């Protein structure tokens with residue numbers, strides 16, 4: 074009887090959908106903002122480095138050197154962020170270059186050099202349709218352009234080259250010189266500075282001065298571990 078009464082006892086209304094704790098959809102998404110962009114981009118930079126036997130840690134070092142130079146150049150926070158992100162992604166297009174070429178011991182053929190020289194354009198192509206809050210695609214495309222017009226892929230010269238791309242270009246050159254490559258051993262900081270000075274026409278004069286200040290002054294750019 075009591076069980077029948079119990080069965081007939083009105084049941085409390087089922088909790089409506091609205092009463093259920095709802096897990097907001099954005100809880101599953103990565104947080105937006107500079108920190109999450111930077112984390113993603115740093116991870117990508119590490120993957121780019123991993124494709125090249127001789128450049129482990131290259132993107133991280135170029136980012137540190139570039140930000141130091143850009144600070145001395147007077148860049149404020151937003152531009153510094155663009156430089157940092159651009160430095161991490163500057164060689165993104167190398168994922169399109171066969172690893173046999175990237176890791177080839179000894180000198181490259183003219184054809185292999187031409188294939189490597191496609192990486193700035195390929196990097197921008199890989200990011201097609203992806204919008205960044207910072208202007209980093211010019212950095213990727215033009216980090217091998219040189220002030221005297223001797224660079225690639227577009228042969229820009231002088232003020233046509235964005236300062237941010239010039240900054241990453243000189244930091245990239247410095248790291249290349251101070252890192253062991255397949256075709257030569259690393260050189261000292263002094264020797265690297267001498268080499269960059271010898272080719273000073275390749276650099277915007279102010280960028281070159283900021284680089285030298287970064288290397289020479291107290292608190293200066295120091296070699297990061299390779």
Ligand SMILES: [Fe+2]
Pocket residue numbers: 163164192216217
């Ligand atoms: Fe590059």
